[in-house]
Amino acid sequence: MKIRDFQPSSQGETATTKRLLLITATYPYGPGESFLVAELEHLAPHFGAIELVPSYCVGEQKRYVDCATVNLDYAHSRWGKGRKLNVFKSAIIGVLRYKWRKDLMYIATHPHKFENLKELLRALYRAHMFESFLKERIARQPMSPDMVYFYWMVPEVMGAISLCAAGAKKFKVVARAHGSDLYEFTRPGKYFGLRESIAHSVDAVYCISDHGRAYLRDRYASLSGKCHIAKLGVSYPGFKNRQPGTDILSIVSCSFVSAVKRIDLLIDALGWLLDEKPGVKVQWTHIGNGVLFDRMRQYAAEKLQGRAHVVFTGYLSGDQILQLYRTQCFDVFINVSSSEGLPVSLMEAASVGMPLVATDVGGSSEIVGQRNGILLAPDPDAEAIARALLRFADKEWAAGLRENSYLCWRENFDANKNHDTFAQALLKMID
Numbered sequence: 001m002k003i004r005d006f007q008p009s010s011q012g013e014t015a016t017t018k019r020l021l022l023i024t025a026t027y028p029y030g031p032g033e034s035f036l037v038a039e040l041e042h043l044a045p046h047f048g049a050i051e052l053v054p055s056y057c058v059g060e061q062k063r064y065v066d067c068a069t070v071n072l073d074y075a076h077s078r079w080g081k082g083r084k085l086n087v088f089k090s091a092i093i094g095v096l097r098y099k100w101r102k103d104l105m106y107i108a109t110h111p112h113k114f115e116n117l118k119e120l121l122r123a124l125y126r127a128h129m130f131e132s133f134l135k136e137r138i139a140r141q142p143m144s145p146d147m148v149y150f151y152w153m154v155p156e157v158m159g160a161i162s163l164c165a166a167g168a169k170k171f172k173v174v175a176r177a178h179g180s181d182l183y184e185f186t187r188p189g190k191y192f193g194l195r196e197s198i199a200h201s202v203d204a205v206y207c208i209s210d211h212g213r214a215y216l217r218d219r220y221a222s223l224s225g226k227c228h229i230a231k232l233g234v235s236y237p238g239f240k241n242r243q244p245g246t247d248i249l250s251i252v253s254c255s256f257v258s259a260v261k262r263i264d265l266l267i268d269a270l271g272w273l274l275d276e277k278p279g280v281k282v283q284w285t286h287i288g289n290g291v292l293f294d295r296m297r298q299y300a301a302e303k304l305q306g307r308a309h310v311v312f313t314g315y316l317s318g319d320q321i322l323q324l325y326r327t328q329c330f331d332v333f334i335n336v337s338s339s340e341g342l343p344v345s346l347m348e349a350a351s352v353g354m355p356l357v358a359t360d361v362g363g364s365s366e367i368v369g370q371r372n373g374i375l376l377a378p379d380p381d382a383e384a385i386a387r388a389l390l391r392f393a394d395k396e397w398a399a400g401l402r403e404n405s406y407l408c409w410r411e412n413f414d415a416n417k418n419h420d421t422f423a424q425a426l427l428k429m430i431d
Contacts, residue, residue: 017048018430021137021145023074023130025152028065029057034318035232035344036151040067042419046427051145053133055156074133078126087125090132094124097131098158102196112189123155123193131159138169146430150175153182153205158194161201172429174204176230179341179362182212184219186260186339199223204429206230206422209342209363230422233415234347237322241352243402244329248281249393252330252354254321254345255337257290262336264299269336269385271303276386280393282308287324289315318348325352331392332357332373336385340364350409355401357388367413372405 020043027033044050044067052068057075077086100120107116138144148160153175160173175198184190199205199220205227207213216227244250251270255261263286270284286296297312304310316324325348333349335358342363346356356373358364359380368375374388392398 016046016427016431018046018146018427019049019051019143020047020426021051021053021134021148022068023053023055023148023150023152023154023156026054026056027151028052028061028063028070029054029059031315031317033151035234037063037318038233038235038415039419039422040065042415043423043426044068046423049143055154071137073137074130077133078129086129090125090128091121094128097162098124098127098194099197100124100194103191103193106191110189110191112191116189116191116193119187119189119191120193123158126155127158127162127194129159130156131163134160134163135167138163138167144169145171147172147174147426149426153177153192153195153198155192155194155198157198157202161198165201172203173201174206174426174429175202177205177207177212177216177341179208179212179339182207182341183215183339183362196220202226204228206425208232209366211363211366212341228425230425231413231418232342232344232347233413233418234344234351234409235415236351236410237326239326239352240402240406241325241349241354242329243395243399244331246281248283249389250328250330251282251284251332251334251389251392252287252349253284253334254287254348255290255335255343256288257286257293257296259292260338261290262338263292263296265380265382266334266336266385267296267300267303268382269389270300270308272382273386273389274304274307277390278307280390283311284308285311285313285324285328285330287313287316287321321348322352325349325354330354331395331398332389334385334389335359335364336376336380337361338379342366347409347413350405350413353402353406355392355398355405357385367408372401372408 024033027036050068052070053074055075056079057072103120107113148171150157157175164171164173180186184192200222205223207229208231210229213227213229217224257263270282300310333354333356335343335346337359340362346358346367349356356368358368359376359378361378365375376384376388
């Protein structure tokens with residue numbers, strides 16, 4: 001596809017001529033990676049051109065991007081016609097091209113050998129497919145990227161590293177690390193293909209949480225001097241959520257409806273609460289969809305039996321979520337995931353002054369604590385969750401947490417500050 005340049009919006013700064021290639025999972029297609037929108041707005045003034053490369057796309061482009069161009073060549077080569085042949089060829093070449101001896105030693109000495117061998121082969125073919133795409137992209141375009149930035153720490157990083165090492169045109173290779181792409185224990189075989197080689201040769205990794213950086217530095221000594229913090233953030237929406245003035249305990253949650261989010265455990269907690277305190281009036285709103293959406297909606301109906309007012313909104317855009325927070329009153333926001341990076345949903349809730357309850361997984365403790373809510377154990381039972389929620393029936397106590405929650409957002413998760421700092425760090429690497 002033809003890549004066009006664009007004029008970055010003026011925000012009192014002069015953009016450099018540096019060119020950024022940004023690799024996403026699906027953005028700007030589909031509903032995912034919505035938190036990239038704010039980051040792009042802050043990256044654009046710092047770069048002369050930004051080119052988005054989604055790894056997968058389906059249907060029409062869902063979100064208009066006026067500060068970047070979109071290149072679908074990699075997605076088409078990976079998922080389009082000739083996919084099986086491309087995968088086979090790339091797997092063979094990847095075996096010959098990349099270093100994977102340490103991977104094989106790990107696989108041979110740990111459980112889940114078959115699953116992890118498949119993971120290694122997936123990593124090899126994805127790395128080579130991306131390297132081939134990038135080689136063609138650079139050869140075809142007169143202006144090469146100065147930096148290839150992966151929004152996730154994926155096997156394709158190895159392909160960019162390999163091409164940069166072998167090519168005459170040099171560029172920096174950096175990656176963010178969130179949660180599902182960072183913690184090996186979230187994988188069926190507790191293993192990421194080519195991760196050791198990536199850690200050794202990548203120019204920099206930017207973790208979204210202190211917890212994530214400590215985890216990577218502990219596992220990969222080669223990352224100790226090039227593993228940094230670049231927290232995500234959200235913008236202040238211009239309003240505060242109002243505390244309900246009634247005796248109803250109003251709870252809100254926001255996540256994909258998948259196993260790791262443990263929506264069933266939250267439903268069990270509401271059931272325990274209603275069994276033990278039948279006089280408490282409960283309203284629960286869940287924002288988000290996912291593979292378990294219908295099953296969880298049915299489970300809530302069976303478990304709660306109409307004793308609570310339950311709303312499953314399905315997918316809402318970022319603007320729609322903020323509109324909900326503007327127009328409805330909530331006592332508390334809750335997240336009971338078994339694994340996280342550092343949830344943007346917690347940042348959004350904090351930005352409007354909502355108290356927070358969350359499990360102590362990933363970087364959640366960096367935004368939730370006694371100052372603004374309740375931090376649960378990593379694997380709480382239904383009773384522990386219910387008792388935490390019941391604390392918010394004390395409206396006077398809960399009111400004292402609301403301003404602290406907003407202050408926590410302002411001090412640590414303001415998109416204007418965090419994304420600008422990150423953009424400047426990227427530019428410093430290539431100046």
